[in-house]
Amino acid sequence: MGAGPETRRGPQVGNSRPGPSGVRPSPTGSGRLSSQVPPGTRFAVVDDVADTGAALERTVTELRxxxxxxxxxxxxxxxxxxxxxxxxxxxxxxxxxFRLEDLALLRRQEQAPELATSKRTGT
Known part of the structure; x- marks a missing residue:
């Protein structure tokens, strides 16, 4: 999938109110709400991958x-x-x-399926 004009970088948020809402990146690096919502609205911050958490933390701070x-x-x-x-x-x-260690465990199990089977069956 290529990055098209609808692709958004950075964390997105959703609120508990009907209708679309989100925080979109701005040129200054801080987010801005894409629609007006009253103060006190509850949000969930959503992103694909978390590294250091800096972008997620900035989004949480800005919403608060x-x-x-x-x-x-x-x-x-x-x-x-x-x-x-x-x-x-x-x-x-x-x-x-998922956590990175979960994926590493899955990969190890794929590389040694006979080991994973014997651990499950106790044989």
């Missing part, structure tokens, strides 16, 4: 500065390079579908 509530940050892959710790410091839990 605008008087919104952030329920958490959600990613597909946490590369385990400090994002969870950075967001914990910002009092924002990070939930990842």
């Amino acid at each position: 500065r605008q008087q919104h509530s952030v329920v958490g940050a959600f990613v597909i892959l946490d590369r385990q390079q400090g994002a969870a710790e950075a967001l914990e410091h910002a009092d924002c839990p990070l939930t990842a579908l």
Whole structure:
């Protein structure tokens, strides 16, 4: 998939209100809400990959500065390079579908399927 004009870089957020809303990158590097929502709106910050967590933390900070509530940050892959710790410091839990160590474990199991089978069956 190529990066087209609709591709957005950096964390996106969703709120609990119906209709589209998000934080889009701006030339200055800080996000801006793409639609007007009342203060106190609850948001979930969503990104594909978490590295150090710097972009996620900036997004959380900006949403809170605008008087919104952030329920958490959600990613597909946490590369385990400090994002969870950075967001914990910002009092924002990070939930990842996969962690890098999970993928490494899966790869090891694929490389040695007979070992994985014998561990499961106890033989």
